Amino acid sequence: MKIRKGWYALFTFPLMFIFFVVVIIPFAIGIGFSFVEWDGLAKHAMSFVGFDNYLRVFTDARFLQSAGRTTVYTLISVVFVNVVGLIFALIVTTKLKTANIARTMLFVPYLIGGLILGYIWKSVFSEFFLSIDWGNWLTDKTKAMIAMIVVTTWQMAGYVMIVYITGIMAIPDDVLEAANVDGASFLRTLFSVKFPLLMPSFTICLFLTLSNCFKVYDVNIALTGAGPNYQSEMFSLNIYNEIFDLSNFGYGQAKAIIFFLIIAVITMIQVSITKKREVAM
Amino acid sequence: MKSVKTSKVFANIALMIFCLLYLFPIYLILTNSFKSRSEMYENMVALPSKLSLKYYESALGKMNFAISIKNSLILTLVSIAILVILCSMTAWMFVRSKNKLSGALFGILVATMLIPFQTIMMPLMQEMNWIGNHVGVKMTDTIPGLVFMYIGFGAGMGVFLYHGFISSIPVSLEEAAIIDGCNTWRVFWKIVFPMLKPTTMTVIILDVIWIWNDYLLPSLTLKAKANRTIPISTAKFFGQYTISWNEAMAALVVTIIPVAIFYLACQKYIIKGVAAGAVKG
Numbered sequence: 246m247k248i249r250k251g252w253y254a255l256f257t258f259p260l261m262f263i264f265f266v267v268v269i270i271p272f273a274i275g276i277g278f279s280f281v282e283w284d285g286l287a288k289h290a291m292s293f294v295g296f297d298n299y300l301r302v303f304t305d306a307r308f309l310q311s312a313g314r315t316t317v318y319t320l321i322s323v324v325f326v327n328v329v330g331l332i333f334a335l336i337v338t339t340k341l342k343t344a345n346i347a348r349t350m351l352f353v354p355y356l357i358g359g360l361i362l363g364y365i366w367k368s369v370f371s372e373f374f375l376s377i378d379w380g381n382w383l384t385d386k387t388k389a390m391i392a393m394i395v396v397t398t399w400q401m402a403g404y405v406m407i408v409y410i411t412g413i414m415a416i417p418d419d420v421l422e423a424a425n426v427d428g429a430s431f432l433r434t435l436f437s438v439k440f441p442l443l444m445p446s447f448t449i450c451l452f453l454t455l456s457n458c459f460k461v462y463d464v465n466i467a468l469t470g471a472g473p474n475y476q477s478e479m480f481s482l483n484i485y486n487e488i489f490d491l492s493n494f495g496y497g498q499a500k501a502i503i504f505f506l507i508i509a510v511i512t513m514i515q516v517s518i519t520k521k522r523e524v525a526m
Numbered sequence: 527m528k529s530v531k532t533s534k535v536f537a538n539i540a541l542m543i544f545c546l547l548y549l550f551p552i553y554l555i556l557t558n559s560f561k562s563r564s565e566m567y568e569n570m571v572a573l574p575s576k577l578s579l580k581y582y583e584s585a586l587g588k589m590n591f592a593i594s595i596k597n598s599l600i601l602t603l604v605s606i607a608i609l610v611i612l613c614s615m616t617a618w619m620f621v622r623s624k625n626k627l628s629g630a631l632f633g634i635l636v637a638t639m640l641i642p643f644q645t646i647m648m649p650l651m652q653e654m655n656w657i658g659n660h661v662g663v664k665m666t667d668t669i670p671g672l673v674f675m676y677i678g679f680g681a682g683m684g685v686f687l688y689h690g691f692i693s694s695i696p697v698s699l700e701e702a703a704i705i706d707g708c709n710t711w712r713v714f715w716k717i718v719f720p721m722l723k724p725t726t727m728t729v730i731i732l733d734v735i736w737i738w739n740d741y742l743l744p745s746l747t748l749k750a751k752a753n754r755t756i757p758i759s760t761a762k763f764f765g766q767y768t769i770s771w772n773e774a775m776a777a778l779v780v781t782i783i784p785v786a787i788f789y790l791a792c793q794k795y796i797i798k799g800v801a802a803g804a805v806k807g
Binding site for chain 1: 640761
């Protein structure tokens with residue numbers, strides 16, 4: 246189809262202009278910022294420090310702890326979210342009369358944003374737990390981390406459930422019938438028929454949860470607010486605090502670039518695996 | 527035969543009980559928002575003895591709820607309307623005029639989807655302040671400025687989703703319309719755009735969930751009390767040193783009500799849209 250250049254510009258320019266101003270330019274400036282030292286005040290000059298900001302990361306104990314904590318939190322959360330979400334999906338795709346209502350109810354937490362959800366659970370882990378003599382979980386560093394994982398699972402299990410449901414529905418009925426005729430037990434059908442056919446759903450959900458958990462911010466700030474004593478501060482919040490709380494704009498931005506590289510690698514692995522699968526199928 | 531029936535009834539009841547327990551945190555904030563302080567600490571799980579709206583009145587006042595919900599609605603609706611219009615137009619042009627520029631721009635749009643917001647938040651704020659000081663258009667602490675930023679951040683996903691769908695519809699209808707004397711603008715709005723409805727629904731659903739609940743971006747730009755969105759006013763409310771939990775729970779219940787209405791009204795579209803977005807993204 247032939248389209249004149251004027252129309253092409255009219256249709257694409259407004260969006261591309263806004264996109265460049267909001268995403269591309271700040272990204273490019275951000276790379277520059279990561280090589281300077283600056284406290285964020287316009288009247289103070291920036292000084293070029295080369296790769297010092299990137300090297301400083303390795304001697305920053307608070308940051309290293311935060312990054313390690315985020316990795317552990319992410320790995321545990323990914324397992325919990327996917328196991329719980331998959332179990333939910335298997336239950337609500339049965340022929341039970343209440344399956345549809347159950348699906349509707351289990352999906353509710355995902356729609357409530359991370360911030361509101363964090364505050365709701367804050368009332369559970371502090372006020373409610375105090376009222377039943379379990380103590381306030383958010384003032385203990387280990388229990389605060391467990392609380393983070395519980396809330397993340399609660400929020401995202403319903404979300405991955407939806408993706409797994411789509412995968413389960415796509416399994417042809419005759420395959421399941423054949424397994425039934427051959428006398429396969431429930432578990433046998435699950436592990437030898439359903440799970441292999443759900444592989445594409447597994448890949449999607451694993452990486453969705455992987456990058457989402459790694460980027461966690463709202464739940465962190467609402468539920469624990471990095472406390473007690475920064476013992477539950479995650480990667481995102483650490484970047485935020487470095488820049489806007491401690492006013493280390495250059496150093497904080499270097500962390501932000503490292504953050505981007507990690508997310509990029511995770512996503513790249515996901516894309517390559519998904520592509521390989523598509524060829525194989 | 528009878529035992530199969532009873533076990534089914536039992537399974538249905540068990541599933542419903544589980545789902546209700548799963549949503550226990552929501553019950554907790556709901557029931558305690560109506561109780562007095564002494565009644566709340568007596569037994570947090572019990573139903574309120576009488577429905578007192580005292581805490582709702584004070585929470586609504588302190589949160590400036592009327593203004594916050596107005597801001598959130600305007601922000602979400604305007605951003606999404608513009609995103610739908612601009613993303614569909616751009617994606618259609620990219621698909622229908624396949625050239626190097628379209629390919630390159632589409633590639634950049636999709637690739638930048640993996641940049642986490644934390645990586646560009648600081649340089650973005652610097653740039654927006656700079657525009658305010660040097661171009662004379664106030665971008666920070668205004669709702670229109672925030673709309674502008676949401677369009678930039680939503681562009682990648684919007685164009686990506688529309689691009690995939692438009693690639694699958696045949697061009698013949700559009701060509702016939704051109705032969706009949708339709709210009710490009712009319713071809714798009716009269717013929718193409720109505721056909722994109724399924725993708726438009728997906729884009730709307732995903733963007734509503736994202737923009738309505740988003741906290742970090744508005745927390746960076748919105749400073750004036752009159753500009754606060756719901757997540758911001760909730761965070762400000764919880765940021766006070768002493769919070770009365772009854773009041774806080776009433777505030778949380780109120781913030782969930784719009785989400786609940788949205789869910790009840792378009793549940794079918796939401797679940798479909800979330801599934802489509804996850805599988806394609």
